[in-house]
Amino acid sequence: MTSKKTLAKLQKIKEHMENAEEIGNMAEAEVFAKKFQQLMVQYELSMSDLEFKTELDEPIGRTRIDWDTTHIKNKQKRCEWIEQLVMAVAEAYACQILVRARSNRITIVGHKTNREMAEYVATVLVTSADKMSLKEYDKFWYECHKQDGHARRAKGYRNSWLHSFVKRILQRLREMRQNPDAEMSTALVRVDQKAAAVKKWVADTTGGRMADALGGRSGYNSAGAQDGRKAADRMSLKANAVSNSRSNAGQLR
Numbered sequence: 338m339t340s341k342k343t344l345a346k347l348q349k350i351k352e353h354m355e356n357a358e359e360i361g362n363m364a365e366a367e368v369f370a371k372k373f374q375q376l377m378v379q380y381e382l383s384m385s386d387l388e389f390k391t392e393l394d395e396p397i398g399r400t401r402i403d404w405d406t407t408h409i410k411n412k413q414k415r416c417e418w419i420e421q422l423v424m425a426v427a428e429a430y431a432c433q434i435l436v437r438a439r440s441n442r443i444t445i446v447g448h449k450t451n452r453e454m455a456e457y458v459a460t461v462l463v464t465s466a467d468k469m470s471l472k473e474y475d476k477f478w479y480e481c482h483k484q485d486g487h488a489r490r491a492k493g494y495r496n497s498w499l500h501s502f503v504k505r506i507l508q509r510l511r512e513m514r515q516n517p518d519a520e521m522s523t524a525l526v527r528v529d530q531k532a533a534a535v536k537k538w539v540a541d542t543t544g545g546r547m548a549d550a551l552g553g554r555s556g557y558n559s560a561g562a563q564d565g566r567k568a569a570d571r572m573s574l575k576a577n578a579v580s581n582s583r584s585n586a587g588q589l590r
Contacts, residue, residue, distance in 0.1 A: 401443070401444045402443050411441065419443070433539050473565075473568070474491065493561065501563070
């Protein structure tokens with residue numbers, strides 16, 4: 338599968354999702370992410386050694402995620418859960434991220450095909466998680482109000498849901514990467530070579546300067562954290578979840 342064909346498929350899937358009513362539940366987000374992961378592995382496995390070497394030598398570039406095309410608002414403040422989720426997706430596609438001080442804008446760095454895949458998936462998963470957490474919060478708020486006559490127990494629920502969801506997804510992604518099947522291992526060798534090249538490019542370009550990690554989160558809500566973790570555990574991340582055939586084997590998740 339050539340880079341041109343791969344990107345054409347990505348665009349077709351993206352257009353299909355944009356024409357859908359909206360991505361508002363876990364099942365839709367999961368199917369979308371799986372399809373992109375399938376294309377990623379197929380793309381890596383289908384290239385000859387010469388084609389891979391040629392692509393590896395291509396210039397590394399940057400793509401800034403355009404939140405203006407989604408319901409996510411551009412803010413003059415960094416957002417920890419969004420950064421962590423985008424970083425997880427970027428790593429799966431042999432990319433890295435750059436963030437800006439006092440801004441939620443995120444730039445993905447990598448080879449062209451990998452970078453565009455990562456941008457599509459990250460945008461969908463961030464917007465989906467945002468919508469899912471809001472729905473879960475509304476549901477919990479009404480339950481609290483019905484049982485207690487007020488909704489004080491819901492304070493901090495949504496933030497805790499989001500952070501717990503992202504944290505668990507990160508854990509599961511890393512666990513699966515540590516125990517890949519044979520075909521995924523083949524693709525990961527190439528992915529890791531691209532990742533090493535991107536890491537060096539970022540270090541050379543930025544001088545090794547890294548943004549400080551965000552912290553100091555307050556308002557922990559145990560119910561939100563538990564529900565966010567459960568939601569992440571319900572997501573099927575298995576490599577053969579869609580098909581057991583070689584052509585559809587493996588997601589880097």
